Amino acid sequence: MGHADQDRQPVNNDGLSSDDEPWSDSDEGSLSFDDSGSDDPDEDEAAAGESDSSEDEVGPRNTVGQVPLEWYKDEEHIGYDIDGRKIKKRDREGRIEQYLRNADDAKNWRKIYDVYNDEEVQITKDEAKIISRLLKGKTPHANVDPYPDYVDWFEYDGEGHPLSNAPEPKRRFVPSKWEQKKVVKLVRAIRNGWIKFDKPKEEPNYYLLWGDETDTADNKREGLSYIPAPKPNLPGHEESYNPSVEYIPTQEEIDSYQLMYEEDRPKFIPRRFESLRSVPAYEKALREGFDRCLDLYLCPRTHKKRINVDPESLKPKLPSKKDLRPYPRTCYLEFKGHNGPVKSLSVEATGQWIASGSSDGTIRVWEVETGRCLKVLNVGADVHAIAWNPSPERPILAAIVGHDLLLLDADVGDEETKMRTKELLCVDEPTPEDDADGKKPAVRWVKHEKFDGITLIHHKLSKKRSHHPFRKLPGLPVAATFHPTQKMFFVATKKFVQVYDLQKAEVVKKLESGVREISSISIHPGGDNVIVGSKDGKLCWFDTDLSTKPYKTLKTHKKDITSVTFHRRYPLFASSSEDCTAYVFHGMVYSDLNQNPLIVPLEILRGHLSIDRRGVLDCKFHPRQPWLFTAGADSVIRLYCE
């Protein structure tokens, strides 16, 4: 409580001393309670005694107390005075009187009727003023300043005693724990170099990065091999701002670019500017730079061998053709006479005659040297295939006509042979001569598969009977041939070549050609190599000792290969095709097993015409000379010689 005393004391002191100055300053207009009191002594009393004191002064005439006046509504009196006498109600003034009084008395507006006491009270002017201020919501006295400036009466300096008597708290003497923590943090940060005060040293941006380059071992790039990015293409003439006229495409050409695929479309269309000042900024510059960036970091890089070579050097080096002579090169003779495509031809064993069968239903026998037609045999139907007896003593022709196999007397040679053949063909039963002759030549002589291809009938002429060696074949048989020396038989179906042993009557080997459809087959006179022609223009060379897969596949012809054939003496083989050409190859087979056969294409023989989209239908070598006979669909047989 002592504290409160201290507070009050100076207030009193101060109040006395400073009393005069502020209050004397205030002028007349700014009224205070004291001021108004000094002006009017009555009012002063009232103000000093406050509002209830004035009520005491006047004293209510009526003593009924605070009861509702309704209770006295019907009474003559309104209450009782202090002595207990009834206070009579006064008569009410009329309106006119009221009005007149109002008009007479200027102070009348200050008179208020007191219902409780039943009398009129006149209020003073000041009271009226106060009332009007109160009605306005202001302070009752006009002189009151509601927001006075705060005056701090307390003098702080020079006081010997504290305001509070409380002892100083401990925290005033002890350094702050939190501050210390913070400082420690900062100190540590500074010590550890997390906070640095000196500016970082300006190091030189550039220096001699590549010092001496003599030490090459050090100057090797580490890691994987670096593949440098290909340099951008250098600009050509067309990129010039002023190219020659020929580099500027015409409007039609530019329009035609729209029809191209986007990747084919030229990316840059040359333009021509008359002078350097008219060249605008290149609008795709940024884009192209960006594309280059993308190429550099997004494109996978590989080492690619770019072959900038002559395509000729990629082709294998073939031995000179001159060393491989002789081989047929030019057309020497034409055998004309047939009226339809010559389907097949065969050369007699001595090489003196050839026989040809055509689809005009005739078989013709020609003399090779002169080109003379010796004989015309009319067989009345298509001749599919024709073959001579390989033995020169008996010039017999076998021909497949329609569905029949005909054996014909060729009627060539000297009288003796003619006689013999006639004899042979006349006899129905097997003759002793035939047996003496041996079966083999006869067997080897004729071969054919029936054209409807259901069965392959093996004709054995000497016994005048046939037998069916293959009951089961993988597909339709297409071509067949005999082994030149052994008792073997090769049958080509569409995809495979089956090698069949005639004595054991079983399949020995199966060659896989890998072509789409085999059309013809031929055997090397040595017997170990087979060539197969296919309908997709491929020619396969099999080395039967080596493997069952082709040793070499040659893609030569554009159309079907119709026939392939080996030469019996020379290392030659040929293929003929529907594209009107015949190819001659050099095919050398070495006796040394380690050496692979040498195959060299030698010549393309042309000359036949395409009739009905068919070209060369058959080709055969001369048995002794390096000559090739070709039978064409244009009903001509050609002889190609050296």
Add this chain to the structure above:
Amino acid sequence: MPKHYRPAGKKKEGNAAKYITRTKAVSYLQISLAVFRKLCILKGVFPREPKKKVEGNHKTYYHMKDIAFLAHDPLIEKFREIKVHRKKVKKAIAKKNRDLADRLLNRPPTYKLDRLIIERYPTFVDALRDLDDCLTMVHLFAALPAVEGERVQVQRIHNCRRLSHEWQAYISRTNALRKTFISVKGIYYQAEVQGQKITWLTPHALQQVLTDDVDFNVMLTFLEFYETLLGFINFKLYHSINVNYPPILDPRLEALAAELYALSRYMSSGRLPGNPETNGLIKDKETENNEEGSKTVESELRLAQLQHQLPANEPGTLMHLVEESTADDTEDSTVKECRSLFKNLKFYLSREVPRESLLFIIPAFGGTVSWEGEGAPFDETDQDITHQIVDRPTQSHVFLSREYVQPQWVFDCVNNCIVLPTEYYVVGRVPPPHLSPFVDNDEVGYTPEFEEKILKRLRAASKDKVLPLPGLGDEDQDNSMVDARSEYNEVAEKKRKLDMLEKQYHEELKMEIEGETFSSLANKKGDNPTHAVDNDAHAANDQVDDLVEQAKKDEAEMSKSFVSNKTEGLIRAIEINKERKRSNVELLKERKRKASSSASAKRK
């Protein structure tokens, strides 16, 4: 790969272990794709093509070693630091901790790329080899508008400008520029520095527009590396000619945007003997040279000793030395040629001419040059000016002592290495076609008319050389052709004889039928056969030609049947390519023909 348990026998091997897809690489390195990209660009790591794409065909594969190479790089840690720093700043700002944010912003983590450069280009020549893209990029950015608030910072553009000018100043100073070409895309320059041909493209001196279709992040990352690289290369080059780097330029000239000129002045002044520092450098150099010289003497001695030990018939290695020295001589001669091309010529550039490129080119070939504007070394009225380069339709005031040429003249002179006659390039005239010096016309198979008719002749005349006659070089081919021809001649001869015989035979037969006597026949023979033979000879000649052609074709076809599928495809591709080239040339010839015919029609 991350090491984790793999069942026995399931260890990844081969391509699956060697290569990693991009997605996996990113997750392996524990970085974001953007950072990965940046790393790849800076480190020069690129995807590779595995032989077998284990994870699928449409993915990008990186070599595992490359990724390990990235993983070990300190840069990866630096990038993380930068990321963390950015987060810290953001946090500080969000917490209204202004001083912390300021303190952090004052010291952002930085990184340097010099280590990467030496790693990627261990020798200086390696760096020069890969400089093409760098120069093109820096020049491109130097041409971008230096405007605040754009996607590229102004400071970097200015840096690019500075670097490009420094480079050009060096090239110009050492006369290393070889070829120039004004293309629609800009101006191509080719220089030869330390035996490396460096080609770059500068955009035309017009400001580029920043387009939205490019990702500036990628480009700026590239630029970051290229700027550093070019800076170091410039340092090395300046060092090699004893000039301080970075150069301190005359601020007045710099302000006038004639930095290149300022640089060249700086360089020439840098060699003055008054400069003690450079003097010292030169001395150092000299001593070095001396040392090197003594070294070479020693090595030659060693070589000679070795020579004795070698068998006598071996071609000496000393020959190599001799060759090298001669090669050096020739190189010097080209430099000399370049230096003396515009010697004693004084150029003046008009206002409308692309100043920067000509200020670069002309001094590079030994000329002196001034321009219209402030800071120019001499003004238009100078009497010694020999050529004024103008690019306007007409020239009003003409000095008789000088020639007025279009800017293309300078470029064409440089490409042909001769001072061309100015008649084609006179003001107001449409200049002759500007041809690219980078095209090997023989390889393309088409030579533009201007080149063929005029430039070749002029070049030959300037060198006093006689052009070799065409077709002398391929004698062998001719011989073989002759061989083939003779062979076929033989065949044809035979055939002709046969034909003749047959004809004769037929005629005789006919005559026999007709019953003519031998005497009249003889008469007839007298006049007829010569004629017939003549005709025949003609026909036969044609036939021979046909035959030869046919035989060639046949041969090609036949040998084709022997090649494997792969080679055949290759041959076909080559042939298609050749065919395309040929068709292009045909197209050009066709257009040329049309143009010339229409021109002649107009003239009429």
